[in-house]
Amino acid sequence: MLLESEFLNVWISGEISNLVKATSGHWYFSLKDNKAQIKGAMFRGNNRNVRAQVENGTQVLVRGRLSLYEPRGDYQLIVELMEPAGEGLLKQEFEALKNNLLQMGLFDQSSKQAIPVEPKRVGLVTSPTGAAVHDILTVLQRRSPQTEVIIYPTMVQGKQAADNIMWAINTANVRKEVDVLIVGRGGGSLEDLWCFNDEGLAHTIFNSAIPIISAVGHEVDVSISDFVADLRAPTPSAAAEIVSTDNSELVTKVRNLHSRLIRAYAHQHQANKNQQNQLKRSLALLHPSYQLQLAQQKNDELQIALHRAMTQTLKNAKQREHLCRERLNGLSPKHELTAAKQRMAYASSSLPKLMQSIIANNNRKFVSMAEKLNIVSPLATLTRGYSITTNEQGNVISDSKQVKKGEVVNIRLANGELNAKITDR
Incomplete structure (x- = not known):
C-alpha cells in the first residue's frame, strides 16, 4: 500500500x-x-x-x-x-520547451501576421537538395508559374542546422526581397526534425518581420516551429499551395472581371446616352424656334383674353344701358305730369298761381332730366362723331376679321344711316 x-x-x-x-x-x-x-x-x-x-x-x-x-x-x-x-527523452524536452514558450507568449494568435493572399515573391528556407524544395517548386510551377522563388539554402538536420536556419531567416529579413517565407523540410524521425525544436529558432521565427509558414515533416509531425510560425502547413507541398493561386482560379477571376468590365461599359454607355438625350431635350427647349412658338402661343392667349374682355365689356355696357332705360322710364315726366294735372285740376279753381309755379318747376325738372338723359343716351355718343357698324344680319362689328371683302355693312350715324361695301380690309 x-x-x-x-x-x-x-x-x-x-x-x-x-x-x-x-x-x-x-x-x-x-x-x-x-x-x-x-x-x-x-x-x-x-x-x-x-x-x-x-x-x-x-x-x-x-x-x-x-x-x-x-x-x-x-x-x-x-x-x-x-x-x-532517445525519442522519449526528446519528447520530454519538447513538452518542457513548449510549455516554457507558451508561458512567454510566443504562441499567441494575436502576435501572428497575416499571410499574403497572392505574394509576388516567395522565400524558401530549406535544403536546396532535399525533397521539400522539389515538391514546393513543382507545386508553384503547376499552380502559379509567375511567382518568383528565392531559396535561402540551409542545413535542416544535425547540430548546426538550427543556427543555419536562424541565419537564413535573418538574411531574408535584412534583404527584404520576399513577401513570405516557407521554413521546413521533408519527413523524418523525431531526431531528424529536432533542429526545428530549438528555442533560439523559435525566437527568430517570432521576431521575423516577414510572415513565416512552417512546413516541417508530414502532417503527423509537430514541431515548436509550427506553434511559433504565423501559419502551419501539414506538408511543404501544402505550404506551396497556400502561397499560390491556381491559374484556373486566375482565369476564372479574369473572366469575371472581363464580364464586370463589359457590364460596366454597357451601363456607362447607356448612362452617357441618357445624358445625351437629356441634353438634346434641354437644347430643344432653349432653341429660338421653340421660344418663338411659346411667344406666339402666349400672344394668341392674350388676344383671346382681350377679345373676351371686350365682349364682356360690351355686354356690361348693354346691361347698364338697359338698366338706365328702365330707370329712365321709371323717372319719366309723364307720371309726374299726370299727377300734376290732377293736382292742377284739383287746385285750378283756387290756386292758379300755384299751378303756374308748379308747372314752371316741373318744366325745369323736365329740362334737367332731358339733359341727363341726353348725356347717357347712345345717340349723344353718335353726335360726337362715333358710329355703330353692323353686318347684314344686324350683328355689331367690333373686329375687322368679322367682315369679308365685298360684304355690305350698315353704318349708323347721329343723323341717318349709311350702307357701305367693303373693298379692302
Whole structure:
C-alpha cells in the first residue's frame, strides 16, 4: 500500500531483458542498466499503443507506477507508457520547451501576421537538395508559374542546422526581397526534425518581420516551429499551395472581371446616352424656334383674353344701358305730369298761381332730366362723331376679321344711316 500510494507516476529509462510476451497479450520483462534492474509488467490494454519494435536489448523510456506482486513478494513497475529511450527523452524536452514558450507568449494568435493572399515573391528556407524544395517548386510551377522563388539554402538536420536556419531567416529579413517565407523540410524521425525544436529558432521565427509558414515533416509531425510560425502547413507541398493561386482560379477571376468590365461599359454607355438625350431635350427647349412658338402661343392667349374682355365689356355696357332705360322710364315726366294735372285740376279753381309755379318747376325738372338723359343716351355718343357698324344680319362689328371683302355693312350715324361695301380690309 505504501509503494502504490507514494509512487504513482515514475519515469525509468533502461534496457529490456527477459522479455516474455504472454498469450494473454501481457508483456513481462526486466528493465536494467549497468547498476540496477527492476521487474516490469505492461498489460495488453497499454502495450497496444507502443509503435516501436520491442525486444530484448531495446533501450526504452517507460512511465508507470510501483506495485507489489504478493505471491512472490516482488515489487515491480506497472508500465502504462513505453517509448524508445532517445525519442522519449526528446519528447520530454519538447513538452518542457513548449510549455516554457507558451508561458512567454510566443504562441499567441494575436502576435501572428497575416499571410499574403497572392505574394509576388516567395522565400524558401530549406535544403536546396532535399525533397521539400522539389515538391514546393513543382507545386508553384503547376499552380502559379509567375511567382518568383528565392531559396535561402540551409542545413535542416544535425547540430548546426538550427543556427543555419536562424541565419537564413535573418538574411531574408535584412534583404527584404520576399513577401513570405516557407521554413521546413521533408519527413523524418523525431531526431531528424529536432533542429526545428530549438528555442533560439523559435525566437527568430517570432521576431521575423516577414510572415513565416512552417512546413516541417508530414502532417503527423509537430514541431515548436509550427506553434511559433504565423501559419502551419501539414506538408511543404501544402505550404506551396497556400502561397499560390491556381491559374484556373486566375482565369476564372479574369473572366469575371472581363464580364464586370463589359457590364460596366454597357451601363456607362447607356448612362452617357441618357445624358445625351437629356441634353438634346434641354437644347430643344432653349432653341429660338421653340421660344418663338411659346411667344406666339402666349400672344394668341392674350388676344383671346382681350377679345373676351371686350365682349364682356360690351355686354356690361348693354346691361347698364338697359338698366338706365328702365330707370329712365321709371323717372319719366309723364307720371309726374299726370299727377300734376290732377293736382292742377284739383287746385285750378283756387290756386292758379300755384299751378303756374308748379308747372314752371316741373318744366325745369323736365329740362334737367332731358339733359341727363341726353348725356347717357347712345345717340349723344353718335353726335360726337362715333358710329355703330353692323353686318347684314344686324350683328355689331367690333373686329375687322368679322367682315369679308365685298360684304355690305350698315353704318349708323347721329343723323341717318349709311350702307357701305367693303373693298379692302
